[in-house]
Amino acid sequence: MDFKDTPEEAAFREAVRAWLAANGQRRTRADEVFGEGLDEAAKLARAKAWQAKKAAAGYAAITWPREAGGLGGTAMQQVIYQQEEAAYLVPQMIFEVSIGMGLPTVLRWAAPELKARFLRPGLAGEEIWCQLFSEPGAGSDTGAVRTRAVRDGDAWVVNGQKVWTSSAHFGDYGILLARTDRDKPKQEGLTMFIVDLKAPGVEIRPIHQMSGDSDFNEVFFTDVRIPDQYRLGPEGGGWKVMLSTLMQERLSVGGNLPTDLHVHLIDLARTCTWDERPAIEDARVRARIADAYLDQQGVALIISRGLTALSKGKTPGPEMSVTKLVAAKAMQDISSFAMELAGTEGLLGADALGGDWPYLQRLWLGSPGARIAGGTDEVLRNVIAERVLGLPGELRTDRNVPFRDLDRT
């Protein structure tokens, strides 16, 4: 048992380090982010330039075969690259859906001429992809999508609305889950398409989140025409295609939680006063610092177990499913406690407080979203109960019922 690389992994890490040192720009502060001070257009242009370099070196899709633009590498190499890249100023989130969902779905299901058309520009960041599954009436219950695609000769005509689409405001293409048959039970009447987000009839509106940011969009479709050759998989096979897209996530290793949150609490507790003494001397405060560590270190260690499986060429086990459940709630608890440490002053806006506060308040305002995105806490508990512990699925009233009848109620 150890935390070291195998010789092969160490060699790969060295190669990645050398490449990053030659091509990237190191972070100078822990909270420095890519493109600080640039406007959106300039930031996007710089992000695309970085992605092009990365793709040329094969690092855009390390686990993909070489002929598809990848490196023919392992999942562990992918993780090593990410670990090393984390020290550099690189774009966050912009290409994540392209690389993690859109392009793998094209690679798996599209005709050869479409792969030739889309994969290379996608990996190089010239075109950005979105995922269009969720709808206002289809969140956790994704099979309930209502967006219609009706055949018209060699094309399909799409009407409806998608929601929680990240990157759509600068996106070029999307994978779209639409209903093509309302007479079949809900999951059987779905079909997956590639959709051109610049096509006539596509309207994109940013969502104003509770945090004040706008990372997601609503996407409206009004008589949008999609050529039949843009269909991914068979008509009525959309559910299966979607599952293959989400399967990509199973190889990733779980939730994300910074591992130094307890240090922020310690720093704050040294500054704040409780009962006329430094809060750090208070046993209640010290207990909460220990709790913060237990959650964040626990998540990091579970992920280390997942990486061990990857390193041995295995698929990480079901224990990975708990990381996101623990991480999102811990983020909320820890950031809330940080605010409590400061008493009434902890209610002031981050701008008035300075220091670590912008970071801590961002965690606090972002954590409700983290508890929902990628599966709510409740959905995750069902997943653990059913897939890990083998307990029965939920009683359902929508099986074998034509979607037309479900939609009426």
Place this chain on the structure above:
Amino acid sequence: MNFDFSDDQRLLQDAVRSMLAENSTSQAVREVLEGRATHCAKVWHNLNEMGAATAALPEAYGGAGLGYLELCLVAEEAGRHLAAVPLSSSIYLAAEALLRAGSDAQKQRWLPGIAQGEVIATAALGGSERYRTPQPLAFDGQCLDGTSPVLLDGAIAQLAVLQVGADLILVDLNGPGVKRTALPTVDPTRPLAQIEFTATPAERLAAADGAAVARRVRDGAAVLLAFEQVGGAARILELARDYSLERKAFGRQIGSFQALKHKMADIYTRIELARAHAYYGAWALASDAPELPRAAAAARVAATRAFLFAAEEGIELHGGIGFTWEMDCHLYYRRARHLAQVIGSEHAWRARLADELIKEAA
């Protein structure tokens, strides 16, 4: 990254699991629970004979000389099967204290007997909480006087290592002036006793800083007990899961109700967190890493919480039948409580963890 046990280590674990499944049965554990035996002699004999209990003791002293990672997996199985044996007293505490603080002569004199399972030893190495204040122990260089704190397996042990001030005192319990009192306990499968000493011949363990050795041994024991706790918690969750698939109410398996599913998912989540911390503790213990105090405290707290939660909710998930003497649920409930407090409570260890974290962030 190789944050897991090796295939060979898992083979040993499987062998221990098979042996315990056969011998540490509910019936065998209940012999101790109901006072017909002081411990499961057959299980203790087998654990020693197969080199499982002594996995971490050097071969020079009659141990199996494997290592602490192996002993951690033995501990996990002991917890899983509620083994009613003096593993923690004799091996995690007393043998470790002897090994780390004893002179070569002291080690040669006692460790081989412990390794063979013939000498059962116990230890009291400090801990912060007290309810009753015994007549404090005093050692005058030759003899021990006073009353011990409550001692694990104190009624059957032949040897004790006791912290007296900053010294570790070794005392042969077959010597003169030893009066043992077996005490009733909430988990009779892991008995406690108190010993009164009157001019009992004793000797100091050789190490200069007995308190530091005691802390180190307690850290190691915290990791090993965390494995016992994880093993016990995982087993009670399995029992509850199986029962919820079998039992029907309102025309359904009760395991199909989301309230029960989510409760079991939460138990699983706490166990996996505890397991991760226990593994990290195992790594720190086996590699003698400077992170051991932090890793051990974290493993102790996480595993204590996981087993208590699993044991409490394990009864709840069974409903009324879980509250009967005949069902094994209460054996886990009792053991979870025993393990939660036997080398200091969760509260004390969480304070220790905070101390370590704050020290590191200086």
